[in-house]
Amino acid sequence: MASKIQSVKGTREFYPEQMALRNFIYEKVRGASQAFGYQEWDAPFIESIDLYAAKSGEELVKKQSFTFTDRSGDFVTLRPELTPSLARMIAAKQNELIYPVRWWSFGPFWRYESPQKGRSREFFQWNIDMLGVSSPEADAELIAVAATFLRSVRLSPELATIYVNNRRLMESEFDVLSIPQEKRLDVSNLVDRRSKMEPAKWDAYALELGLNDAQLNGLKDILGNFDLWKKSDELVRLFAALEALGVKDYVKFDPNIMRGLLYYTGTVFEAFDTSGSLKRAILGGGRYDNLLADVGGQPLSGVGFAMGDVVIGIILQEKGLLPEFIPSPAPILVTVFDESLMKESLSLSAELRSAGLNILCFPEPAKLQKQFKFADKMKVRVVLTVGPDEAANAQVAVKNLINGEQVTVKREAVVDIIRKIIK
């Protein structure tokens, strides 16, 4: 055991069963994206570290990325997020793209963090963005995409909620409290941490940051005011659009949602599982209006969100919302009666495949009992046998494993009878 080479820490191995889960998520992601007319795209998996240095936040670049030098001595990074690549690719074709651009992507990302529940070092992430429009209705569309996804995996509004806030609204509230510009970032982090800290500790931390008592109390008033959105025209329009889109039951205003990334400028949102063991965000995103300027493009606003596959996978599993992944590689098995009839089975299999059927053919002669047991374990629905009697009369024995019935038919009738059984 010890001499065996283990998988790299924080990576997951996808046996067929896990692969089915990954593909299930991918399929639902594609469904929600396409329902709103988004196009699939992707970026390189390895990028220059400089791409992330500009905007992604120090923590992400310095501590959480997989970085190494290639054979020529250049620094390269396994991508920890997609947005900088998106910004570059958009900027490169900024004048030829047709706006609004609606793109989505589902691919691998890497972050060098200590693995724990809901977090691995290698994960898959859904990214979806709309660029070139800055209306609240565009924000609403992205939230509706998220809600459509949640609905499609049978996470009802009682099980998962999307919490929404707006950074511009918070900025104007901070103005009222006379919180100085240079403290805004710290205060944002403070707000972000409120749910994770004990109230007394949180107060102490706030004062430590240099807030006075009046500012602290004012901040608490803001964070407890769930009608605050009415003061924001953007949010009023957003909620009206969400209602018209039929997803309002998934969405709640929450002034405590801030999000860590620096580049958000307007509406921000985060979806949480409301009842499970995992207190992690399922997905999160928001509006960013200055992103392209940093990679040399003209100003272009966008809105988007990201969702990792790990958290959503655990939630769906815990709630029993996954379909049963039957590991049936094909619905039909062709047995091999004995050495002399091997070729009969091979040619029958080939014939059926060219008729469009997926066929599993036993790869060596073996006792029929063994082959039927194999068929049963593989959840095959139909077993075909060509024994000496069938071969002599150009026939095939067709057994339906669901009800146990077996008939012997002419070889040219096999396709039809199989289609009837597996339909």
Next chain:
RNA sequence: GAGGAUGUAGCUCAAUUGGCAGAGCGUCGCCCUGUGGAGGCGAAUGUUGCGGGAUCGUUCCCCGUCAUCCUCCCCA
């Protein structure tokens, strides 16, 4: 980066104060020489994560190390 828990058969777990390493499930074979699911009988699989130490003797005690899980940090 800091802290905690756990490593025994393919899986889930036992093993009395330190005294021959076990069970259930699964796997395979046979009962059953042209047919799966049920049943009966039987078999295989272990450097007890790895390395050292103390001991007549260790799965058990001590030290180190690696891995996994959890918490903090941070984030998706």
